Amino acid sequence: MSRLLDVRLDNFEGPLDLLIHLIYKNELNIYDIHIAFIAEQFVGAVNDMEKLDIEVAAEFINMASYLIYLKSRMLLPKDSYADEAMDPEEEKFMLTQRLVEYSFYKDVAEKLRVLEIESGKFLMRSSTLHIPKEEMSTEDPYSIANAFFSVLEKSDVKPMKVERDTVDVGDLIEKIKEIVFDKNKLFWTDIVKTCVSRREVVVALLAVLELMRLKFIQAMQAETFGEIVIEKGELMKEENNG
Amino acid sequence: MDKEQKIFYTSLFLSGTPLDKKFFRKVLEPINLENRLLSYVEQFNAMELGMRIRMVSGGYQMVTDKGLLNELEPFFGEKTEALSRASLETSAIIAYKQPITRIEIDEIRGVNSSGTVRHLLEKNLIKVTGRKDVPGRPLLYSTTKHFLEYMGINDISELPTFREWQELKTRQ
Amino acid sequence: MDKEQKIFYTSLFLSGTPLDKKFFRKVLEPINLENRLLSYVEQFNAMELGMRIRMVSGGYQMVTDKGLLNELEPFFGEKTEALSRASLETSAIIAYKQPITRIEIDEIRGVNSSGTVRHLLEKNLIKVTGRKDVPGRPLLYSTTKHFLEYMGINDISELPTFREWQELKTRQ
Numbered sequence: 001m002s003r004l005l006d007v008r009l010d011n012f013e014g015p016l017d018l019l020i021h022l023i024y025k026n027e028l029n030i031y032d033i034h035i036a037f038i039a040e041q042f043v044g045a046v047n048d049m050e051k052l053d054i055e056v057a058a059e060f061i062n063m064a065s066y067l068i069y070l071k072s073r074m075l076l077p078k079d080s081y082a083d084e085a086m087d088p089e090e091e092k093f094m095l096t097q098r099l100v101e102y103s104f105y106k107d108v109a110e111k112l113r114v115l116e117i118e119s120g121k122f123l124m125r126s127s128t129l130h131i132p133k134e135e136m137s138t139e140d141p142y143s144i145a146n147a148f149f150s151v152l153e154k155s156d157v158k159p160m161k162v163e164r165d166t167v168d169v170g171d172l173i174e175k176i177k178e179i180v181f182d183k184n185k186l187f188w189t190d191i192v193k194t195c196v197s198r199r200e201v202v203v204a205l206l207a208v209l210e211l212m213r214l215k216f217i218q219a220m221q222a223e224t225f226g227e228i229v230i231e232k233g234e235l236m237k238e239e240n241n242g
Numbered sequence: 243m244d245k246e247q248k249i250f251y252t253s254l255f256l257s258g259t260p261l262d263k264k265f266f267r268k269v270l271e272p273i274n275l276e277n278r279l280l281s282y283v284e285q286f287n288a289m290e291l292g293m294r295i296r297m298v299s300g301g302y303q304m305v306t307d308k309g310l311l312n313e314l315e316p317f318f319g320e321k322t323e324a325l326s327r328a329s330l331e332t333s334a335i336i337a338y339k340q341p342i343t344r345i346e347i348d349e350i351r352g353v354n355s356s357g358t359v360r361h362l363l364e365k366n367l368i369k370v371t372g373r374k375d376v377p378g379r380p381l382l383y384s385t386t387k388h389f390l391e392y393m394g395i396n397d398i399s400e401l402p403t404f405r406e407w408q409e410l411k412t413r414q
Numbered sequence: 415m416d417k418e419q420k421i422f423y424t425s426l427f428l429s430g431t432p433l434d435k436k437f438f439r440k441v442l443e444p445i446n447l448e449n450r451l452l453s454y455v456e457q458f459n460a461m462e463l464g465m466r467i468r469m470v471s472g473g474y475q476m477v478t479d480k481g482l483l484n485e486l487e488p489f490f491g492e493k494t495e496a497l498s499r500a501s502l503e504t505s506a507i508i509a510y511k512q513p514i515t516r517i518e519i520d521e522i523r524g525v526n527s528s529g530t531v532r533h534l535l536e537k538n539l540i541k542v543t544g545r546k547d548v549p550g551r552p553l554l555y556s557t558t559k560h561f562l563e564y565m566g567i568n569d570i571s572e573l574p575t576f577r578e579w580q581e582l583k584t585r586q
Contacts, residue, residue: 013500014525059525102522104579108510109502111573112565116497119566122468122477123486128430129258130320131306132365141395142410145402147334151350198352248464249485252478255427255465256490269489289461292420293427306424313421317441318428 015063016102018045023099030099035074035092039067070095167200172207180217180232188219188228246270250282254295254304260366262301298366298388308391332358333367333385337398341371341382359383367392418442422454423467423476432473432563471562472569497539504530505539505557509570513543513554531555539564 012018022041023030046064049056073088176191183190191208195201208230211217215233222229249269253261267275283295283302293304306314332355335347347355362368371384390396402410421441425433439447455467455474465476478486497505504527507519519527534540535555543556562568574582 013503014523016524057525063524098522098524100580102524104576105503105506105510105522107579108506108573109499112502112506113497115565115567116502118480119470119564120494120496121480121483122566123252123256123483123490124430124475124477125256125258126430126492127258129318129428131311131314131318131428132320141393141401142407143330144334144337144393145407146411147330148338149404149407151331151335154352243462243464245482245485248462248479248482250464252464252482252486253489255476256478256486265489269485286463290415290420291458292415292422292424304427306428307420310417310421310424313417313441314424314428317425317437 013106014057015042015060016099017106018042018060019063020099020103020106030103031096033092033096033099035067036071039064039071042067167197167203169203169207169210172200172204173210176204176207176211177216180211180230185229185231188230191230246278247282247285250279251286251295251304254302258304260298260301260303265301296388298386326358328355328358329362329365329367333362333389336362336368336383337385337389337393337401340384340398341374342384343374343380343382345380347383418450419454419457422451422474423458426467426474426476429476432471432475432559434471434473437473468566469568470566471559475563497537498530500527500530501534501539505534505561506573508534508540508555509557509561509573510576512556513546514556515546515552515554517552519555 012021019038019042020030022028022038022045023033026037026041028034028038043064046056046060049060070088070091073091175194179186179191179194188208191204192201195204208217208219212219212233215235217230217233219228219230221227250266253265253269263276263279266279279302283297287294290307292307292310294307295302295304306318331351332347335350336342339346339350344355344359347359359368363370366386367389368383369386370381372382373379374382385398390398393401395401422438425437425441435448435451438451451474455469459466462479464479464482466479467474468477469475483491503523504519507522508514511518511522516527516531519531531540535542538558539561540555541558542553544554545551546554557570562570567573
């Protein structure tokens, strides 16, 4: 039972790992393994697993059958395998090579684990900091003055103080009707120029839409964001003629 | 150098972005902390390592010395544009009219400036300096020390006056 | 402190990855540069600011002192899972045998390594570096710079050689 607790196949990375474990556990020399002994140990471990209904990976079964094969070959007298491809001693040598090599990587993996832990104790920033553009090119005071006073000038042209609280749509409809009647044809920006506040521009737009609905005027725009041309509508033409 | 000082420096190094006093009060002994932090900042900046710690709105940030910007810009310079027209206008209004509320800025610019104001706060070019004593108690904004640095002036009073600007303008 | 030294420190402060000599040869005067950099590293580490400069994956990197891990980890630590034994083994094999195909890895480990290889690729610890000129033209894998950084080593050659390991083993 002690072996069962000791040998859990999922603790092993593969059959080579289990083999190395068995070699060290039994204090064998990895360079001169007693094949018969190790085969028995290995098969025992795999059988224990199967008894516990634990699914044993194919690699372990393959290794078990290989070890049994190697063990039986080594028991046979020398001349009986003369014709075959490989000398069992040579096979044992190959297996030893594999075990030694794997054992090396197993140890390196342990070394890497230590390195990983040690290196993990250093903290670093994984994102690069970029120097903000505005730190690179300083603005000059003039540009600030220019930005400020230009804005002020703009807002001075249409001072908010004179803005009326309410702009009556009816008033603007009459005003626009007059302008169109006078000019026959004009641009939307001409109307905007007559407005004293943003609010009035908005109401003017409503007025234009209302006049279009009433067919007093018609408006056309040749392209997106292009100038809007306003002309007399059917009704106004009739008024004109009539 | 004691551990607290090292934690202060390494936190600023790891973060790369500003860390406020609240953060350090969590990490370090909060009693009389601010005075100690100020002395750490002074000591660090006196070493002149190329990095320095600057005070930003309510916190600290480890940044590059201005003197190295030309050398480092090709490798670490941000690829985005300088201040936008809206940012320039808004920060100019704040510079001349500070402290000023956002609504007042909006009235001068004729457009809503909330996005721009937020951007300028993030860039540490302006800061909140109080509330105006009117209904709604709106926040008041002023420009920062960093703004002065950025403009290459020592004091707001160095900004051109209206008359100076007019002269400059006509000459150009 | 001269400008070059400041640029060295500040570049390391800004960069999120180790910067190699090639980078500094572009930024700084290349003649006899390496000796100067080594002396800058020494001077910096002697200041014990909490940050230190380590040499890793063929370059220089600014990191925090190990002694500050407990204090800084709750705020700045990136929770990454340690590598499994299978991953450590597989990356060890790739480190020594690169470039190597997956089948060759499987043969050494005695088990199928496709899941592990995929995991290592995702973690940017290994990369595909071509195809082997044999039937089926299988992919070849090598370790990355990030692997060196992750393990805190400068070069694969810092790992023990097979001969060194064998000598140690037989002496035991």
